Amino acid sequence: xxxxxxxxxxxxxxxxxxxxxxxxxxxxxxxxxxxxxxxxxxxxxxxxxxxxxxxxxxxxxxxxxxxxxxxxxxxxxxxxxxxxxxxxxxxxxxxxxxxxxxxxxxxxxxxxxxxxxxxxxxxxxxxxxxxxxxxxxxxxxxxxxxxxxxxxxxxxxxxxxxxxxxxxxxxxxxxxxxxxxxxxxxxxxxxxxxxxxxxxxxxxxxxxxxxxxxxxxxxxxxxxxxxxxxxxxxxxxxxxxxxxxxxxxxxxxxxxxxxxxxxxxxxxxxxxxxxxxxxxxxxxxxxxxxxxxxxxxxxxxxxxxxxxxxxxxxxxxxxxxxxxxxxxxxxxxxxxxxxxxxxxxxxxxxxxxxxxxxxxxxxxxxxxxxxxxxxxxxxxxxxxxxxxxxxxxxxxxxxxxxxxxxxxxxxxxxxxxxxxxxxxxxxxxxxxxxxxxxxxxxxxxxxxxxxxxxxxxxxxxxxxxxxxxxxxxxxxxxxxxxxxxxxxxxxxxxxxxxxxxxxxxxxxxxxxxxxxxxxxxxxxxxxxxxxxxxxxxxxxxxxxxxxxxxxxxxxxxxxxxxxxxxxxxxxxxxxxxxxxxxxxxxxxxxxxxxxxxxxxxxxxxxxxxxxxxxxxxxxxxxxxxxxxxxxxxxxxxxxxxxxxxxxxx
Numbered sequence: 001x002x003x004x005x006x007x008x009x010x011x012x013x014x015x016x017x018x019x020x021x022x023x024x025x026x027x028x029x030x031x032x033x034x035x036x037x038x039x040x041x042x043x044x045x046x047x048x049x050x051x052x053x054x055x056x057x058x059x060x061x062x063x064x065x066x067x068x069x070x071x072x073x074x075x076x077x078x079x080x081x082x083x084x085x086x087x088x089x090x091x092x093x094x095x096x097x098x099x100x101x102x103x104x105x106x107x108x109x110x111x112x113x114x115x116x117x118x119x120x121x122x123x124x125x126x127x128x129x130x131x132x133x134x135x136x137x138x139x140x141x142x143x144x145x146x147x148x149x150x151x152x153x154x155x156x157x158x159x160x161x162x163x164x165x166x167x168x169x170x171x172x173x174x175x176x177x178x179x180x181x182x183x184x185x186x187x188x189x190x191x192x193x194x195x196x197x198x199x200x201x202x203x204x205x206x207x208x209x210x211x212x213x214x215x216x217x218x219x220x221x222x223x224x225x226x227x228x229x230x231x232x233x234x235x236x237x238x239x240x241x242x243x244x245x246x247x248x249x250x251x252x253x254x255x256x257x258x259x260x261x262x263x264x265x266x267x268x269x270x271x272x273x274x275x276x277x278x279x280x281x282x283x284x285x286x287x288x289x290x291x292x293x294x295x296x297x298x299x300x301x302x303x304x305x306x307x308x309x310x311x312x313x314x315x316x317x318x319x320x321x322x323x324x325x326x327x328x329x330x331x332x333x334x335x336x337x338x339x340x341x342x343x344x345x346x347x348x349x350x351x352x353x354x355x356x357x358x359x360x361x362x363x364x365x366x367x368x369x370x371x372x373x374x375x376x377x378x379x380x381x382x383x384x385x386x387x388x389x390x391x392x393x394x395x396x397x398x399x400x401x402x403x404x405x406x407x408x409x410x411x412x413x414x415x416x417x418x419x420x421x422x423x424x425x426x427x428x429x430x431x432x433x434x435x436x437x438x439x440x441x442x443x444x445x446x447x448x449x450x451x452x453x454x455x456x457x458x459x460x461x462x463x464x465x466x467x468x469x470x471x472x473x474x475x476x477x478x479x480x481x482x483x484x485x486x487x488x489x490x491x492x493x494x495x496x497x498x499x500x501x502x503x504x505x506x507x508x509x510x511x512x513x514x515x516x517x518x519x520x521x522x523x524x525x526x527x528x529x530x531x532x533x534x535x536x537x538x539x540x541x542x543x544x545x546x547x548x549x550x551x552x553x554x555x556x557x558x559x560x561x562x563x564x565x566x567x568x569x570x571x572x573x574x575x576x577x578x579x580x581x582x583x584x585x586x587x588x589x590x591x592x593x594x595x596x597x598x599x600x601x602x603x604x605x606x607x608x609x610x611x612x613x614x615x616x617x618x619x620x621x622x623x624x625x626x627x628x629x630x631x632x633x634x635x636x637x638x639x640x641x642x643x644x645x646x647x648x649x
Contacts, residue, residue, distance in 0.1 A: 008167070027145065030144075035116070042136045043119075043120075054122050078135065082132075103139075118135070184212050230601075253588075255373070259367075259368055267364060271361035271377065273323070275319035297357075308336070327462070337394050359392035363395070372397070376395050381393070430443075430644070432638055440636075441496035441530060462474075475501055476511060496530060502533070516555070531558070532562045533560075589618040
């Protein structure tokens with residue numbers, strides 16, 4: 001029960017006690033006063049009537065005496081009037097039944113009112129000849145007593161209402177800082193650290209607010225120091241300090257994941273970018289000038305690769321850079337190599353008279369060995385060196401696995417027809433709760449049925465759909481089918497499913513408006529949906545993504561970031577997003593039992609995420625050693641082939 005409610009109850013009880021006590025005292029005094037008035041009234045009437053009847057009693061004039069008694073009795077103020085002979089024989093008797101009008105019977109029964117008798121004696125020749133007995137009628141006294149009680153009640157009720165209203169208003173002003181302190185404490189638990197600048201005028205509350213402000217400031221400083229330390233250590237392990245790009249260790253780790261995740265990333269490419277004149281610049285112009293060349297080259301690579309979204313850029317060695325392009329089509333790789341070959345020499349020409357760079361790459365489709373892919377890219381780089389300044393060369397892998405190859409127009413037609421003809425099939429893979437081994441939810445996967453009846457992995461057609469701008473349409477089809485399946489599947493309404501939304505869909509206002517309206521129309525199903533998108537989609541426009549998160553969470557949906565941890569973005573942006581899940585990139589999870597740097601990163605991430613009430617999941621868990629290690633690191637859930645391959649649904 002709230003403090004304000006408790007205080008109001010206490011005040012109400014005090015008012016009731018005060019009312020009852022005041023009413024009791026007032027009623028007792030009023031009743032005593034009225035009883036005295038009744039006694040005086042009866043006695044005065046008896047004395048007056050006795051004196052008036054004396055001469056008529058001497059003359060034995062009974063009619064006149066009767067008339068005088070009737071005149072007094074008919075006024076209605078008397079209960080009874082009796083003229084009794086000295087021996088007790090009644091001479092004149094008048095009596096009126098006691099009826100009390102406009103006063104509740106229970107009030108009369110609860111407060112009996114005595115009616116004392118007034119007595120006087122009629123004498124003649126110094127002898128007592130008769131007695132006069134008068135008792136006043138209590139009806140008017142009861143009416144006065146009742147009115148006094150009612151007036152007292154209404155006055156107390158009015159006073160109580162006004163008092164409580166005034167008390168509540170004052171109490172709200174006094175207790176408002178307590179509500180603000182509560183909100184401040186809740187915000188601190190979410191790793192938000194507001195400061196209350198307006199201090200309350202109540203001394204005790206002022207002290208509490210000042211203490212909370214100090215705690216908020218101190219905790220914010222401590223957590224900022226922890227986050228900064230984790231960021232610093234992460235950069236020392238994974239980031240090149242000069243350019244801010246990933247280093248060779250991080251590049252090799254991502255490349256290993258890329259080639260091992262062929263079922264999820266069916267195609268991709270690697271590019272090598274070499275600066276030929278770096279050694280000459282260092283020798284003739286100094287290392288500072290050479291460092292400027294490296295940093296400006298890194299910025300140029302960032303600008304050229306930014307529109308591609310899911311891309312990984314690293315400085316491999318001195319003047320050599322590497323670019324990983326998971327899911328990229330061969331045309332995309334060639335266009336990027338051509339753009340880099342044009343942009344980088346423009347930077348070098350500011351430093352050298354004849355700036356040169358060389359670019360070599362290898363594109364693959366299907367399963368491939370990492371060493372073979374690097375060898376092919378290195379071969380292409382050497383070939384570009386022989387072609388002259390600012391040349392580029394991209395090779396395909398000779399040993400690429402058979403795959404479906406179509407042109408852009410052909411793919412667009414195939415994807416659209418597949419939607420119209422419902423040629424997509426769905427499978428699901430469970431996400432396992434690390435604490436007890438039970439299922440947290442399922443992740444939904446989509447495959448396309450080829451003309452020969454063989455399924456085509458999403459890793460094959462989704463990069464093309466993304467490149468052709470078809471992903472919003474495809475995501476709409478997938479979400480609609482998921483909702484239909486959830487509406488008909490017999491899972492007692494408890495099974496939750498995560499669905500991957502492409503970055504182009506997340507940044508498409510028309511698609512997001514449709515998805516919101518569709519989920520709002522099915523609130524029971526919306527609570528079973530987890531919207532998942534890659535981390536780089538959130539980083540691309542964090543304010544817009546934050547709006548999207550809060551918008552869909554209001555419907556009961558949950559939101560997750562996929563492939564988290566490779567964008568090297570500061571953890572600070574997580575504070576504002578209010579996510580439900582983050583899923584660590586498979587390159588950090590795979591082999592975590594043998595990589596202490598990845599273990600440190602994952603454990604640190606779990607500490608930060610859990611402070612924000614965000615659950616941390618791991619993907620690509622493929623062996624028992626990694627599974628056990630993730631348990632120790634504090635993850636909430638995991639998925640991968642260690643728990644089984646996706647099942648048809």
